[in-house]
Amino acid sequence: xxxxxxxxxxxxxxxxxxxxxxxxxxxxxxxxxxxxxxxxxxxxxxxxxxxxxxxxxxxxxxxxxxxxxxxxxxxxxxxxxxxxxxxxxxxxxxxxxxxxxxxxxxxxxxxxxxxxxxxxxxxxxxxxxxxxxxxxxxxxxxxxxxxxxxxxxxxxxxxxxxxxxxxxxxxxxxxxxxxxxxxxxxxxxxxxxxxxxxxxxxxxxxxxxxxxxxxxxxxxxxxx
Amino acid sequence: xxxxxxxxxxxxxxxxxxxxxxxxxxxxxxxxxxxxxxxxxxxxxxxxxxxxxxxxxxxxxxxxxxxxxxxxxxxxxxxxxxxxxxxxxxxxxxxxxxxxxxxxxxxxxxxxxxxxxxxxxxxxxxxxxxxxxxxxxxxxxxxxxxxxxxxxxxxxxxxxxxxxxxxxxxxxxxxxxxxxxxxxxxxxxxxxxxxxxxxxxxxxxxxxxxxxxxxxxxxxxxx
Numbered sequence: 001x002x003x004x005x006x007x008x009x010x011x012x013x014x015x016x017x018x019x020x021x022x023x024x025x026x027x028x029x030x031x032x033x034x035x036x037x038x039x040x041x042x043x044x045x046x047x048x049x050x051x052x053x054x055x056x057x058x059x060x061x062x063x064x065x066x067x068x069x070x071x072x073x074x075x076x077x078x079x080x081x082x083x084x085x086x087x088x089x090x091x092x093x094x095x096x097x098x099x100x101x102x103x104x105x106x107x108x109x110x111x112x113x114x115x116x117x118x119x120x121x122x123x124x125x126x127x128x129x130x131x132x133x134x135x136x137x138x139x140x141x142x143x144x145x146x147x148x149x150x151x152x153x154x155x156x157x158x159x160x161x162x163x164x165x166x167x168x169x170x171x172x173x174x175x176x177x178x179x180x181x182x183x184x185x186x187x188x189x190x191x192x193x194x195x196x197x198x199x200x201x202x203x204x205x206x207x208x209x210x211x212x213x214x215x216x217x218x219x220x221x222x223x224x
Numbered sequence: 225x226x227x228x229x230x231x232x233x234x235x236x237x238x239x240x241x242x243x244x245x246x247x248x249x250x251x252x253x254x255x256x257x258x259x260x261x262x263x264x265x266x267x268x269x270x271x272x273x274x275x276x277x278x279x280x281x282x283x284x285x286x287x288x289x290x291x292x293x294x295x296x297x298x299x300x301x302x303x304x305x306x307x308x309x310x311x312x313x314x315x316x317x318x319x320x321x322x323x324x325x326x327x328x329x330x331x332x333x334x335x336x337x338x339x340x341x342x343x344x345x346x347x348x349x350x351x352x353x354x355x356x357x358x359x360x361x362x363x364x365x366x367x368x369x370x371x372x373x374x375x376x377x378x379x380x381x382x383x384x385x386x387x388x389x390x391x392x393x394x395x396x397x398x399x400x401x402x403x404x405x406x407x408x409x410x411x412x413x414x415x416x417x418x419x420x421x422x423x424x425x426x427x428x429x430x431x432x433x434x435x436x437x438x439x440x441x442x443x444x445x446x447x
Contacts (some may be wrong), residue, residue, distance in 0.1 A: 165303055
């Protein structure tokens with residue numbers, strides 16, 4: 001129990017929140033890394049997945065990519081990238097590793113969502129004389145949106161987790177509080193850092209839960 | 225004084241036969257620790273997951289909390305999970321095993337529950353009509369029919385555990401992750417690459433092994 005009160009004491013000590021190693025700075029780093037990488041991976045994965053799903057090609061690749069991604073340890077990829085020339089560019093390895101791990105769930109979910117659209121609806125759209133582009137934007141994408149969003153949610157949570165591991169390989173972000181705590185053998189700091197990371201991850205997950213449940217968004221558009 | 229040997233170790237190359245032959249024992253020990261810790265974690269998780277899934281299936285008020293709790297656990301990043309357990313277990317192998325059990329538990333409970341729920345109501349009723357009691361219904365009808373979904377969960381959980389164990393390097397019990405961590409600090413390319421590749425090999429081997437077990441256990445699906 002004393003560890004918890006010590007961790008609480010660490011968290012409420014205002015000197016730990018300011019400065020270049022402070023919680024505020026680490027929180028900002030974590031947030032920026034996550035958002036930048038989420039946008040980057042969406043820009044890479046979604047166009048490919050939507051076009052492949054629309055054409056109905058490359059399914060095996062899109063589906064298996066997620067399984068392969070799971071078998072490759074994030075930490076190993078981070079360290080491997082760190083030892084390449086890329087490692088000399090500040091957050092380079094972290095950003096590349098984060099994007100590598102966010103792309104598979106985005107790709108798989110968007111592809112499966114696009115293929116899951118009722119074939120009858122797609123044929124009806126074609127029968128009405130819609131072009132391929134119109135079918136993609138006005139029929140398939142709105143119907144696949146819940147699945148696509150599900151993929152974005154998994155990718156976002158994955159990014160938060162991977163940004164934490166980046167600290168093990170010398171990157172910034174909230175994980176740095178934990179690794180610094182280990183180096184100082186300060187259990188209160190380790191636990192305080194862990195609580196912050198867990199809270200951040202749960203917040204992201206909760207945010208998506210709210211967005212997905214919001215009426216008139218995913219479901220409303222999907223039903224339209 | 226003799227000149228340092230000019231081999232791939234001295235040149236710090238990514239792929240190095242010398243490394244494999246001179247560090248064979250270190251590698252074997254790391255692989256053994258990796259296999260041991262992941263197997264232990266997944267087995268404990270499986271022992272806990274089956275009763276939890278059965279409870280959630282039988283007593284529906286339990287289903288909501290069980291699913292919410294496992295989702296929350298799965299969302300917590302691995303480094304944070306190991307750190308949160310630090311006050312309880314200290315710097316030990318149990319810390320890493322406990323963290324992995326919590327992750328595997330999530331995947332297993334979800335999949336076993338999905339499998340149990342996918343058993344058709346008619347099948348259940350037919351078994352009851354044939355005079356099956358609740359225990360026999362569970363063992364002879366429901367569990368076998370839930371096997372494919374449960375095995376899918378077990379495969380995902382095992383592959384994830386193999387990959388996540390590397391993070392255990394932070395407390396010195398990461399199997400091959402220890403070699404990756406040490407290799408990072410000393411800039412030892414051959415060690416990092418070899419350990420990473422071995423990690424993926426273990427994951428793929430475990431997946432294929434479980435696929436084989438699944439085929440043996442569900443002969444009716446092979447046709």
